[in-house]
Amino acid sequence: EVNLGVNMLPMSFPGQAHGHGPAFKAPDDLPKTVARTLTQGSSPMSMDFHPIKQTLLLVGTNVGDIGLWEVGSRERLVQKTFKVWDLSKCSMPLQAALVKEPVVSVNRVIWSPDGSLFGVAYSRHIVQLYSYHGGEDMRQHLEIDAHDGGVND
DSSP states (O other), rough: OOOOOOTTOOBBBTOOHHHHTOOOTTTTTTTTSSOOOOOOOEEEEEEEEEESSSEEEEEEEETTTTEEEEEEEEEEEEEOOOOOOOGGOHHHHHHHHHHOOOOOOOEEEEEEETTTTTEEEEESEEEEEEEOSTTOOOOEEEEEOOOOOOOOO
């Protein structure tokens, strides 16, 4: 049984001896064929599957984009490019960092346990929370100017 945090459910692995780790022999136990190829347009930095609708994949990229994919149909439901929602409410260090170097990457994307919210941690001071209402309906919920430097998790 594995329990790796709020977004992971306990699960058993085939061949697992009671009280011991999974019987996983990488790379032999990994799939040999590609099941899906999703073209985001930039390099993925973080991904997380929706906790309930497990064919929904949230992706954050090296250029600050976030995308929501329906993996079964290979359809990108939503794509958002990085944008500070209200620059006037941000700290002076964040404003200065964005002027000096506007390139921002996603460090982490993660769904809330019920799948109604997701967070995006960026390489520049900031975390953005979105609410998700199904399909293409993704709304800005809360923006946090966290601290100097990148936000990792």
